[in-house]
Amino acid sequence: MWRPPPLLAALAAATLVAAADPVPVTITTDSSGPSTRVVLMVEKGARCKVVQETARVQVECDNPIAPTPRSGALDDTILTRFALEGDRTIVFATGPGFRRLDTFELRNPTRLVIDAQGERGAAPARAAAPAKAQPVVVIDPGHGGVETGAVGPTGVQEKDVTLDLARRLKALLERRGLTAVLTRDEDRVLPLDDRTSVANHNRAVLFLSIHLNASKRKDAAGAETYFLSTGATDAEARTLAALENKAYDPGGASSEAKAAAPPDRGLELVLWDLAQNSYLAESSRLAESVQAELNALAGARDRGVRQAPFRVLMGATMPAILVEAGFISNPEEEARLKDAAYKDKVAEAIAAAVASFAARS
Amino acid sequence: MTSRGASALLLVALVACGRTDRRAQPAPAADPVAGAAPAEGETAAPLAKSTVTLYFPSAAGDTLTTESREILDTIRPAERGTQVLAELLEGPREKGALAAVPEGTTLRRLWVREDGTAFADFSDELASGLPGGSSDEILAIYAIVDSLTANVPEIQRVGILVAGRERDTLGGHVDLRRPLRPDMALAQKKAE
Numbered sequence: 295m296w297r298p299p300p301l302l303a304a305l306a307a308a309t310l311v312a313a314a315d316p317v318p319v320t321i322t323t324d325s326s327g328p329s330t331r332v333v334l335m336v337e338k339g340a341r342c343k344v345v346q347e348t349a350r351v352q353v354e355c356d357n358p359i360a361p362t363p364r365s366g367a368l369d370d371t372i373l374t375r376f377a378l379e380g381d382r383t384i385v386f387a388t389g390p391g392f393r394r395l396d397t398f399e400l401r402n403p404t405r406l407v408i409d410a411q412g413e414r415g416a417a418p419a420r421a422a423a424p425a426k427a428q429p430v431v432v433i434d435p436g437h438g439g440v441e442t443g444a445v446g447p448t449g450v451q452e453k454d455v456t457l458d459l460a461r462r463l464k465a466l467l468e469r470r471g472l473t474a475v476l477t478r479d480e481d482r483v484l485p486l487d488d489r490t491s492v493a494n495h496n497r498a499v500l501f502l503s504i505h506l507n508a509s510k511r512k513d514a515a516g517a518e519t520y521f522l523s524t525g526a527t528d529a530e531a532r533t534l535a536a537l538e539n540k541a542y543d544p545g546g547a548s549s550e551a552k553a554a555a556p557p558d559r560g561l562e563l564v565l566w567d568l569a570q571n572s573y574l575a576e577s578s579r580l581a582e583s584v585q586a587e588l589n590a591l592a593g594a595r596d597r598g599v600r601q602a603p604f605r606v607l608m609g610a611t612m613p614a615i616l617v618e619a620g621f622i623s624n625p626e627e628e629a630r631l632k633d634a635a636y637k638d639k640v641a642e643a644i645a646a647a648v649a650s651f652a653a654r655s
Numbered sequence: 656m657t658s659r660g661a662s663a664l665l666l667v668a669l670v671a672c673g674r675t676d677r678r679a680q681p682a683p684a685a686d687p688v689a690g691a692a693p694a695e696g697e698t699a700a701p702l703a704k705s706t707v708t709l710y711f712p713s714a715a716g717d718t719l720t721t722e723s724r725e726i727l728d729t730i731r732p733a734e735r736g737t738q739v740l741a742e743l744l745e746g747p748r749e750k751g752a753l754a755a756v757p758e759g760t761t762l763r764r765l766w767v768r769e770d771g772t773a774f775a776d777f778s779d780e781l782a783s784g785l786p787g788g789s790s791d792e793i794l795a796i797y798a799i800v801d802s803l804t805a806n807v808p809e810i811q812r813v814g815i816l817v818a819g820r821e822r823d824t825l826g827g828h829v830d831l832r833r834p835l836r837p838d839m840a841l842a843q844k845k846a847e
Binding site for chain 2: 436437441442443444445452486505506507508509510511514520523602603604605606608616618621622623
């Protein structure tokens with residue numbers, strides 16, 4: 295039986311005393327997707343819930359909060375502005391395009407996500423018909439911010455190339471009549487769970503994460519496409535995962551980590567794993583067709599379709615693949631990945647496969 | 656307990672101390688295997704050797720290639736696994752293989768639970784020393800998982816910890832939130 299060491303108990307007591315201070319809440323908004331998304335990162339010490347009222351959406355917390363920013367305006371017809379009211383409620387004003395609300399909570403750190411669904415633009419009726427006809431594809435540029443990913447021999451960073459490729463791919467897909475949403479459209483850190491969340495909450499027909507590979511083998515080269523390995527979603531492993539988080543105590547330094555872990559993490563894992571499990575056959579088909587297009591690219595060496603327990607694919611509720619577009623550690627491939635014409639060819643190859651897959655789904 | 660059995664245990668304890676710096680840590684009270692003394696009949700001769708197969712990343716392509724090593728024929732799965740990982744961390748001896756883990760990586764501790772799950776706790780270098788690509792990350796992880804499961808019958812899956820902590824991933828790719836089963840497909844491709 296694990297008992298908190300005296301130091302941790304003392305820390306816990308100190309936290310309780312400090313709870314009188316307003317709890318920091320960081321608010322970020324994103325109007326770039328079909329829905330307007332608000333993420334509230336709530337520090338320890340407050341629990342908040344979302345309440346929908348007439349012409350407003352309220353986030354009500356059980357303790358005083360200190361939001362950053364305290365108020366703001368969204369250039370948006372779904373949600374228009376927000377402000378702190380009193381010391382524990384944030385009010386969001388809904389616009390003419392607002393239709394309904396989806397909310398969910400992410401843990402570690404605690405984030406309350408509000409997806410306000412509705413119609414964009416000044417004339418809400420205009421968007422209604424074509425919006426339904428256009429399938430949404432979510433493209434995830436790997437890494438970002440301080441998480442640079444792999445770095446090439448001349449210093450090219452994976453996070454920059456993946457974003458560049460993702461933007462090119464988005465433009466090509468939109469030319470083909472698809473709606474493409476990027477999980478990040480700037481150089482910033484984005485947690486892996488948030489990446490699939492973007493796809494899940496946009497009801498995307500597919501999720502595609504773009505990465506570049508690296509190896510200490512300097513001659514390693516070529517492109518490959520991954521989908522989730524079946525071993526990773528093994529039923530026994532899932533059951534274990536639920537037990538693991540309750541039963542095992544590695545001792546020493548990890549006691550702290552254990553104390554910080556949410557108690558229902560095992561259940562969370564089970565649910566997420568089941569999600570991608572039912573799409574493995576389709577993910578495999580998508581991976582095969584993307585890889586076939588990449589193989590047709592002059593100069594790209596075929597490394598085939600592979601499976602691995604990629605963390606970022608785990609929670610996707612649609613076909614999901616990860617494309618390793620080339621080895622940035624290989625001097626020749628790094629040079630190619632600096633070339634705009636080559637990047638267009640890679641994006642075009644992926645776009646062709648994605649568009650035909652989306653058309654059939 | 657016979658004196659032979661006692662000296663075998665002492666030897667095992669010394670090996671474990673030398674490999675993992677266990678002296679710096681408190682005794683694992685909850686370790687179910689720690690208290691299990693070998694039964695009379697199973698007691699091996701103190702210096703008996705056992706041949707194990709290690710999995711290293713191949714220098715020719717991104718698959719795993721095998722090398723053999725002799726270890727002491729210890730009985731307890733945690734001791735056997737500790738020896739296997741010590742050999743793996745020392746690196747390959749043949750030209751066709753590459754180091755499985757980043758330079759400087761050490762094993763802090765290995766537990767083996769009765770349900771077949773091992774937890775291997777490595778120093779920070781395992782994560783911080785990776786170059787950032789999924790390829791090396793996958794190979795490092797499965798060199799560890801495959802080497803342990805192939806040579807210690809009691810181990811069916813391996814949880815990887817870094818500096819005593821659970822991690823989501825080593826470098827943003829492979830999910831480490833729960834123990835992994837071996838991926839022998841990485842080793843089988845060698846034949847192609």
